[in-house]
Amino acid sequence: MIRFEQVSKAYPGGHHALKNLSFNIGKGEMIFIAGHSGAGKSTVLKLISGIIKPSGGRVWLNKQDLGTLNDNQLGFLRQHIGIVFQDHKILFDRNVLQNVLLPLRIIGYNGRQAEHRARAAIEKVGLGGRELADPVTLSGGEQQRLCIARAVVHQPSLLIADEPSANLDRAYALDIMELFKTFHEAGTTVMVAAHDESLMADYGHRIIRLQQGSLYA
Numbered sequence: 001m002i003r004f005e006q007v008s009k010a011y012p013g014g015h016h017a018l019k020n021l022s023f024n025i026g027k028g029e030m031i032f033i034a035g036h037s038g039a040g041k042s043t044v045l046k047l048i049s050g051i052i053k054p055s056g057g058r059v060w061l062n063k064q065d066l067g068t069l070n071d072n073q074l075g076f077l078r079q080h081i082g083i084v085f086q087d088h089k090i091l092f093d094r095n096v097l098q099n100v101l102l103p104l105r106i107i108g109y110n111g112r113q114a115e116h117r118a119r120a121a122i123e124k125v126g127l128g129g130r131e132l133a134d135p136v137t138l139s140g141g142e143q144q145r146l147c148i149a150r151a152v153v154h155q156p157s158l159l160i161a162d163e164p165s166a167n168l169d170r171a172y173a174l175d176i177m178e179l180f181k182t183f184h185e186a187g188t189t190v191m192v193a194a195h196d197e198s199l200m201a202d203y204g205h206r207i208i209r210l211q212q213g214s215l216y217a
């Protein structure tokens, strides 16, 4: 489903965040990306979601070379991706339900059916009953669940999460990992980046380890 072919990424200023990175991820896989802060995890996820482009090499998603797609084509492809961003991107002037409805509205999905889907996603992440809550009243773990509901509400085939359990107590962090496992078990390809490898240990899934933009064993 995803193929990195000798991918490098240099940011403006010349910092080489990724160096000749190659790997494959199969459809339906659950995979972790591990590495210390600055290793290049977010850069990998941003390349896959087409938010940034590689400086060298190719990134393939569903047999399409992302470097050859225009903005419209990338937008269409993104409709099949759910992203849990590191910085949440929760809209605090809207309630939980309105936050989760947003991705559906963007793809032109409105009305009762959209609300039904949003409520189902909220229920699925364990926030049932909090639909009308102001996000500021949610705990850190609950806010993360809100982000996950928003990422899955359009039923993406690929779910990407960047440090979804950062700043959470270990028990909450493991709960969040369990939640990703349920989406994987339902057939979604799931990629989770985190610096804490101990959170990944129990799952037995492949781990892509990054160090200074390169793979290490």
Ligand SMILES: Nc1ncnc2c1ncn2[C@@H]1O[C@H](COP(=O)(O)OP(=O)(O)OP(=O)(O)O)[C@@H](O)[C@H]1O
Residues within 6 Å of the ligand: 011, 012, 013, 015, 016, 017, 035, 036, 037, 038, 039, 040, 041, 042, 043, 044, 086, 163, 195
């Ligand atoms: N927009 C940018 N401009 C310049 N340098 C950047 C930019 N984004 C990331 N970098 C640099 O690229 C390297 C990799 O960053 P990246 O965010 O991919 O790492 P990470 O493993 O996700 O780290 P963290 O866990 O702290 O988010 C870092 O040295 C970072 O400072």
